[in-house]
Amino acid sequence: MPVDVDAAVISNTRLSEDYCVVALSAPAIAALARPGQFVMVKPARGTDPLLRRPFSIFEVLRDKAGAPAGISLLNKRVGTGTRLLYDLEAGARVACLGPLGRPFEPVDPPARAWMIAGGVGLAPFLTLGEALSARGTDTTLFYGARTASELYCVDRFERAGIRVFLTTEDGGRGGKGFVTAAVQGQLDLTPSGEPVHLYACGPTPMMRAAAAVAASYGRPCDVSLEQVMGCGLGGCYSCVVPVWDDAKPHFERSCIDGPVFDASRIAWEALAH
């Protein structure tokens, strides 16, 4: 059951001109959050902008006693709302509703987990990676960006015991090319008898490629889709994605039926972008 918290900004760490990590005091949300869930944040009071924006829960913050105290968001500036979040200073308050949506289900050993992140699609994987590590699942993050300077928080994952495999489109750091090509390369090296579960989040073309790779190698794959959302609660039907339902195409609400979907259910050829 989601709650709406008038959350104080604990800190706002600018990672670059575009990226920042906003830490919010929100114990009630932190206590309930599961990997891959999201929150709806109102970037400013008043009607400009009017609607809330969806953000993955990047970290669950804990107090000294280990109790959940807040969450952080990995925010990428792309428009009005994300700019307002980027500009937030500690002490400011933002309304934050969550946790929302269908979470990732972490797999157990002996299955291995491969998380595939493109750009800000990194956001849901820290909590997932920690959950996987906690249950002893061997976990790798494949993380791609355009250039080396657009790779963030890698150490944060390494500290969580997650193997990290980087790619950049220009080859500036890690493997050169798309992250999904790297995944495919690794799958080539992996005996088909060894269970590997893929999780992907990033730009739609990347997720589509990940889904295709997963399908052709017969690997299960969960994707976290990014649709424009009006309410986050199933009320408005704005956030739909096309899925196959008994071989019939059907629109499902990504805010409550997702954002995490089994990649094989998505009708990729019909997905926006």
Add this chain to the structure above:
Amino acid sequence: MPVDVDAAVISNTRLSEDYCVVALSAPAIAALARPGQFVMVKPARGTDPLLRRPFSIFEVLRDKAGAPAGISLLNKRVGTGTRLLYDLEAGARVACLGPLGRPFEPVDPPARAWMIAGGVGLAPFLTLGEALSARGTDTTLFYGARTASELYCVDRFERAGIRVFLTTEDGGRGGKGFVTAAVQGQLDLTPSGEPVHLYACGPTPMMRAAAAVAASYGRPCDVSLEQVMGCGLGGCYSCVVPVWDDAKPHFERSCIDGPVFDASRIAWEALAH
């Protein structure tokens, strides 16, 4: 010629729960400002709220060399825009257009100047008082509020060599009752041959009373009217006040034909509020 300055907030001094003095870096406006002129301030970026708000120039701020460096506003919280100004922190920026409007004309000795302020109507009188003092005009401020705690910046006027006469409705400080009654009392004590020029700014009923007192004692009186303004430049005709024009009633734009008007021209019975 007014200019539009993206002014940095130098400081924001809260005087109470409702009042503050916002100091803005705006040399170009400060250099041109005359007593009684105003600026149009955009309380926030974006469209909420949409329009600028008019504010009297409270102080002209000078740098160490005495050059005009900025202005301050005496802001009273009454709604959305004034609340946003109240909440501004140093370093923030607000668009500020000015100086605008017809200024007060300071009288010269031997005429004496009596400034009559009600509430936030105090705002235009510091610059006027300083201009009057500078030309050696004997200047008194009659300043009324509901209670003692709602009287602000009195020392600021005293330091400028202005005699201050306070009233409160509850008698908590200074004379008890309305400020216009105090003015009337002083006029009773003043020989009619001694020239006194009245200047009034405050709630409409107060200004109307001041105008009536001035008329019955045959004293000239200028008032600074507060109308809702859309543009501040004569473009929209929203800010009109009813004036007598050759004994015919007529609407004049208070942003360019005012906000300062000869009180005897105003058709008070038709003025809003």
Add this chain to the structure above:
Amino acid sequence: MDLSVSIGSLRLANPLIAASGCFGYGVEYADIVDLSSLGAVAVKGLFLAEREGHPPPRIVETPSGMLNAIGLQGIGVRRFVAEKLPELRERRAVVFVNICGSTIDEYGEIARVLSDHEGVAAIELNISCPNIKEGGITFGCSLTGTHAVVSAVRKVTRLPVIPKLTPNVTDVASFARAAEEAGADAVSLVNTFLAMAIDVHTRRPRLSNIVGGLSGPAIRPIAVRMVYECRQVVRLPIIGIGGIASAEDVLEFMIAGATAVQVGTASFVDPFIWTKLLDGLRTYMARHGIDRLADVTGTIDTSKREQAWISS
């Protein structure tokens, strides 16, 4: 304090109704909103058959508003009564079913299905959805069409019939009158304003459907005017809709002439808005010494046009 209001024979605990299309089938919100605490819940517009609606993008934000072109995705009235209505009854929600047909017969058919089931409090006739080609707004933009749909549904049901009017007309009050003459129990207004937004870089519409409906605070002043206009012309209860986001907004509509109101877009922004609105209404009643909120309806004071002294 009495917050209840009456829509014909129907008594609502308070004037707040969740607007159709903005609250799913109600059940989505059952965990976070006590459905029985609302005046009523208007569920998402239903056709007889299931529909998939328009492809995304289905919404886009605009200044103080949003456009939507959902295209009435829905499970159809039969699945609704089978799958959703039982839970709504269990939660003691007062259910307004918003219905849409491609033909007059379809409206009648849906109304008949609904009348056969317990738990439907009223039928709201969506003759004003700007996002679909067939039916709906075709009726809502013609006086005879409006009259015909209302009459047809009136004939087949005893449930209160509440046509929902479109603001995309020259004279909305004449539509309210047509609805009244055809036997409606109330009118809801307004639905969304037909509008569009274009991405100037791709030069393509921002909605897959090209045009969509504008809702949210942006439209409130127009909607209030329309309620006020209808109030002059009909005696029917009016349900005011459009951009309501605060208790003051609720009161503005009521003072203009609304008996009840619906809240849509603002409940996206704040799904917990309902208790805040109720609190705000109670505060207002206390401040102004009002015992029965219903007494506020239509009390706009236009008597004194102050200073009508200079003739315009």
Add this chain to the structure above:
Amino acid sequence: MDLSVSIGSLRLANPLIAASGCFGYGVEYADIVDLSSLGAVAVKGLFLAEREGHPPPRIVETPSGMLNAIGLQGIGVRRFVAEKLPELRERRAVVFVNICGSTIDEYGEIARVLSDHEGVAAIELNISCPNIKEGGITFGCSLTGTHAVVSAVRKVTRLPVIPKLTPNVTDVASFARAAEEAGADAVSLVNTFLAMAIDVHTRRPRLSNIVGGLSGPAIRPIAVRMVYECRQVVRLPIIGIGGIASAEDVLEFMIAGATAVQVGTASFVDPFIWTKLLDGLRTYMARHGIDRLADVTGTIDTSKREQAWISS
């Protein structure tokens, strides 16, 4: 880069026109805006006679918009040509005179007065002011009225005649067509939306005139849709109006089908907006390799309704 656009025989240096009623008589802005740098200046609506307009309050802010009920205070057309026109000519402003009549004859009479004077570039027929009872919108809300006013003015002047349409109608495109058939050279749209706001504590309207016209960014999506609709139906140049506040907004209207645009409310917020808009248009043209801005008009791409794969 060529920013010029043509309205019939009239060539404007750029598509930006100061909207009527939002820029006084132009002369008020002469000190801060180079009037000759604007495509044109539409001066405040003029009747034949002087008018005092409505008592204040005349405006009230609403979400991303404002209501106005100025009531066409003005100096009348004769004083205008005597007192304002000379300075406007001196400043080399392209002057659109916005006119309003209580009768068709009055429109003709004003047009005749204006045609006798040098320095008027076009006549904009205000048949859409929502704030006055007599004339104006009465014509603008009827197809025959619109046709009659345009025809009457067409007969008495060689100046371009540009009726300004109201959005308060069911089918604005039919009004554009009526204007075209009556010989108009272009149409302006939209004027303001009839709207109102109520102070819930006093229960009185916030405007002395009770109702007023909604303008500003709030209405932009509706206005863009109306321009788009008219573009399908008429060949006349369209002057798009409603909530324009940025170069992207200008482009949105042009892509939807406008040849030029007017900016009103946003120029209250930023009187120096004109150079910013021109800069923004140039940046866009450079980015997209556009030489002639006029080529943008009507280039909306509705060809590919992506994923029309699931039928609605």
